Amino acid sequence: MSLGAFLALISLTLLRGLGIPGTPFGPLSFGLPMILAFFIALLLTGLAAIIIDRILYLRLRRTGPIVLLVASIGVSFFLRNIIQFIWGPQPQYYFKAIQIARKIPLLGIRIKPDEVFIIIVAALLVIGLHFFLQKTKTGKAMRAASDNMELARVSGIDTEKVIMWTWAIGASLAAAGGILAGIEDKFITPDMGWQMLLPIFAAVILGGIGNPYGAMAGGMIIGLSGEISTAFISTAYKPAVAFVIIVIMLLIKPRGLFGTR
């Protein structure tokens, strides 16, 4: 599970290799190469996840969930250090120019064009995921398998294929998250996935494990509370805010805000 976040890094660094930003695209800090690299990175990260699944997790799946957890910690250290080996621990920059926030006339708030781009892409990904899960056959099979693996199998669903798809989509989405974070911060580091791990877990717990819509809402809540907290406490404790939310949730509603089962 922690794997996804780390896989994002691979794609990020792949992006570096492709020599983004190119000529700026309208008001954005980056150009067409970045957008191309975005898709390539998503594809490659998904592919990497499938390869790791075939080599490693497929064989460990029978032994039980805890062995998978141990293995995934190993994989996360493995991937992170491959990135660190190639690019070093220091931040890598997508672009260095500072972008001026523009005022939106009606709302009276300032926002950077890049940030508008990030919001649009995130919204598109959420809508895309929704349609995938609700309308496509694979998406439906995925939901069935998550409900009850055995039942899905006896209903003739190829669960191995479903798991492969889950890996590919999970890793690609994590990669997208990493790239968007990289656009916002302008730089990427090998341990950015690690930094985000706790907030990600908090979001998933908040929404209820196994509930994609809950996770989306949880992500919004965690993200906002992390940022708002910086008005009151040191920014160094942003991840700690996520942890406090985890603790509160486990105390009062361990199944998550929207958990029904």
Added chain:
Amino acid sequence: MDTLVGILNYLVFFAITAGIYAVLCLGLNIQFGYTGLFNIGIAGFYAVGAYTSALLSGPPPGPLDWRTVGGFQLPWVVGLLGAIIASGIIAFFIGLLTLRLKEDYLAIATIGIAEVIRLILKNEGWLSNTVWGIKHIPSPLHQPIEAGVSSFLKGHPQLSPWLIHFISNAYNWFYLALVLVILGLLYWVSERSIRSPWGRVLRTIREDEAIAAVSGKNVFSFKLQSFVLGAMVMGMAGSLYAHYAKFIDASSFEPLYGTFLIWVMLIAGGSGNSKGAILGAFLIWGIWAGTDFLTGYLALSATRVASLRVIAIAILLELVLLLRPQGLLGEEKAVSKMMGK
């Protein structure tokens, strides 16, 4: 002869560190090996132990502040006990919170508490002197032993250089003995407990919680006991580390050294087997420390070699999981004296 003494002195240093790791492995073995509890925040309990012990028996952490606790300069044993208790208390609350839920929650909570502890240690000057760390942590019986050594050397000025070299290292020999005695004690307790009815309940919980529950065992209570005990052992390792290194800061308790290596050690040595836990600690620390020498030979920067070592250790872990999941020494199937007779 002098180089031989040099190697020997290095081996003593190596064995002390590996011995401290072995203590951590025994702690994890109680949690994971016996009961199947997935703790990926070992570093947190390790750090709490180290800092508690340092604050109780060391000098004040840094510039004094009205909030500063510590600098009590109490005897080392008090520090050790404090470390055990502090780690146990934190584990108690984490366990209370998560051990009734699915295993994923414990994993998340432990990784979270370890991260939060690390953030606090890194940012709170009054408690931990932030990134400058706590210095001058006293080592137990350091002064009398050093005084004895220097007076002995003064009394025997005609000794050959290698012998002087050897004798000067007496304190490390003493500390190694201390670590090994504690390790031996923990090993004995650990073996005794897994062979007791209590230990059998833990193993049952690991294999199938429902069976333990229908046998009338309070699964939650047993899990909590195992988790807290394991964390106490980790706290103990923290104290041993702090008083040996004499200096601690947040970077000593990062996930790589504080958690990941210990997992590799336990898995490689044999989860569920105390001998395996100790063997794994010495073996993996041997590989880890051994590859440190590579830095000099490879035409790569130090950070790259460091990454390469982690990659190699991670591959090793996956290979063990794939090829020999029980580890070098597998778990003993029957641990009861009543079985097989």
